[in-house]
Amino acid sequence: MPLVETTPPRALPEIETEGFQRLPVSMGELRRVLGGGIVPGMGVLVGGEPGIGKSTLLLQLAAELANRVGPTLYVTGEESAQQVKLRAQRLGITAPQLYILAEIHLETILQHIETMDPTLVVVDSIQAIYSDALPAAAGNVSQVRECAARLLRLTKAHHIPLFLVGHVTKEGTIAGPRVLEHMVDTVLYFEGERFHSYRVLRAVKNRFGSTNEVGIFEMGEKGLQEVPNPSAAFLAERLPNAAGSAIAVTMEGTRPLLIEVQALTSTTSFSQPRRTANGVEFNRLLLLTAVLTKRVGLRLSDQDVFVNVVGGLRVDEPAADLAVATAIASSVRNVPVPADVVLIGEVGLSGELRSVAHLPRRLQEAANLGFSRAVVPRTGASKLKEDGSTLRLVKARTLSEALEAVLDS
Ligand code: TYD
Ligand code: MG
Numbered sequence: 001m002p003l004v005e006t007t008p009p010r011a012l013p014e015i016e017t018e019g020f021q022r023l024p025v026s027m028g029e030l031r032r033v034l035g036g037g038i039v040p041g042m043g044v045l046v047g048g049e050p051g052i053g054k055s056t057l058l059l060q061l062a063a064e065l066a067n068r069v070g071p072t073l074y075v076t077g078e079e080s081a082q083q084v085k086l087r088a089q090r091l092g093i094t095a096p097q098l099y100i101l102a103e104i105h106l107e108t109i110l111q112h113i114e115t116m117d118p119t120l121v122v123v124d125s126i127q128a129i130y131s132d133a134l135p136a137a138a139g140n141v142s143q144v145r146e147c148a149a150r151l152l153r154l155t156k157a158h159h160i161p162l163f164l165v166g167h168v169t170k171e172g173t174i175a176g177p178r179v180l181e182h183m184v185d186t187v188l189y190f191e192g193e194r195f196h197s198y199r200v201l202r203a204v205k206n207r208f209g210s211t212n213e214v215g216i217f218e219m220g221e222k223g224l225q226e227v228p229n230p231s232a233a234f235l236a237e238r239l240p241n242a243a244g245s246a247i248a249v250t251m252e253g254t255r256p257l258l259i260e261v262q263a264l265t266s267t268t269s270f271s272q273p274r275r276t277a278n279g280v281e282f283n284r285l286l287l288l289t290a291v292l293t294k295r296v297g298l299r300l301s302d303q304d305v306f307v308n309v310v311g312g313l314r315v316d317e318p319a320a321d322l323a324v325a326t327a328i329a330s331s332v333r334n335v336p337v338p339a340d341v342v343l344i345g346e347v348g349l350s351g352e353l354r355s356v357a358h359l360p361r362r363l364q365e366a367a368n369l370g371f372s373r374a375v376v377p378r379t380g381a382s383k384l385k386e387d388g389s390t391l392r393l394v395k396a397r398t399l400s401e402a403l404e405a406v407l408d409s
């Protein structure tokens with residue numbers, strides 16, 4: 001059976017989009033990853049490692065909609081109703097219209113959804129639910145798939161938005177939420193280091209908005225709070241003029257983000273020097289150390305190199321290369337990068353700086369946060385006008401030129 005209602009073919013102008021009014025979500029960061037709000041009948045998968053904050057976020061969301069729109073249903077398959085209540089109390093949630101159902105039997109859950117017809121359904125988690133239709137145990141791939149399909153079919157028919165929680169483990173994600181990605185409209189993954197307070201909610205699929213959008217939250221005493229100005233937050237603890245620190249401007253979806261990259265190099269006590277990457281890809285770090293050695297002449301063969309992105313963030317973008325390489329060089333030479341400089345550019349194998357997308361937007365964000373100089377690839381910057389922004393551009397052709405400009409002045 002299909003997940004979407006079947007109707008005869010209709011001419012495009014005759015299709016109504018009325019039912020398509022998005023439900024408001026007050027947290028701007030959540031609204032952003034959802035593509036502007038909640039669409040009736042939308043199926044959302046929220047994945048993430050245990051303890052990252054999935055239950056907290058969805059309880060907050062269910063409470064908000066209960067207070068603003070109408071009764072919502074939170075199905076808890078892992079915690080008791082009392083545990084959910086305790087969490088709600090901790091969060092300061094009073095929502096008379098929020099209904100908690102502690103149940104793992106699919107057919108019973110479906111029945112309650114039909115009779116209650118809520119504004120929103122949360123199922124926490126899909127791995128805890130089982131159906132009589134299959135002999136397999138809950139959490140088994142076939143159970144996960146079957147339960148999700150039937151929940152989606154029912155909620156779509158009633159235009160009820162459905163949020164499914166799926167646990168992802170660091171190792172195998174085989175029986176995890178991956179198998180559901182093609183069935184739902186939107187897939188959100190919660191990321192972050194458990195011992196950091198920042199959480200990144202990333203849209204990896206969205207039929208109702210753009211993908212790659214991220215929302216930034218902070219886990220605190222009162223649950224998840226949005227971080228409306230993440231660049232400023234990520235730079236808040238920075239020590240100006242410390243060697244080994246450089247500021248990159250990355251794009252997360254449509255939003256530029258300023259982040260601090262830290263590097264520490266120290267003489268190794270091993271025959272093989274160590275490289276440790278936190279928040280940047282390990283192979284990217286190896287590549288950059290090779291370029292620094294071969295093209296810049298930096299001596300790294302007897303140095304352990306540690307690189308860390310502040311705030312528990314992960315940066316996959318090559319545009320952060322220049323900042324990573326500069327942070328390493330700054331640590332080796334023990335010369336700080338001036339505090340008013342941002343570094344943007346991809347580093348090629350010949351040591352050349354390569355242009356990156358969305359340069360004007362990145363520069364604007366850096367200017368907004370009070371930076372006064374940006375080191376950028378010469379190729380990409382030639383088309384840029386210097387006026388309009390208070391930022392002075394330092395155009396470099398190679399990594400060596402860039403390092404000279406920031407470390408030798
Ligand atoms: P939780 O939402 O239970 O994670 P998940 O559902 O993804 O497994 O969040 C669990 C963690 O969040 C737990 O370590 C406690 C912490 N936490 C706070 O720091 N503040 C809060 O207000 C709440 C409710 C949880
Ligand atoms: Mg949970």
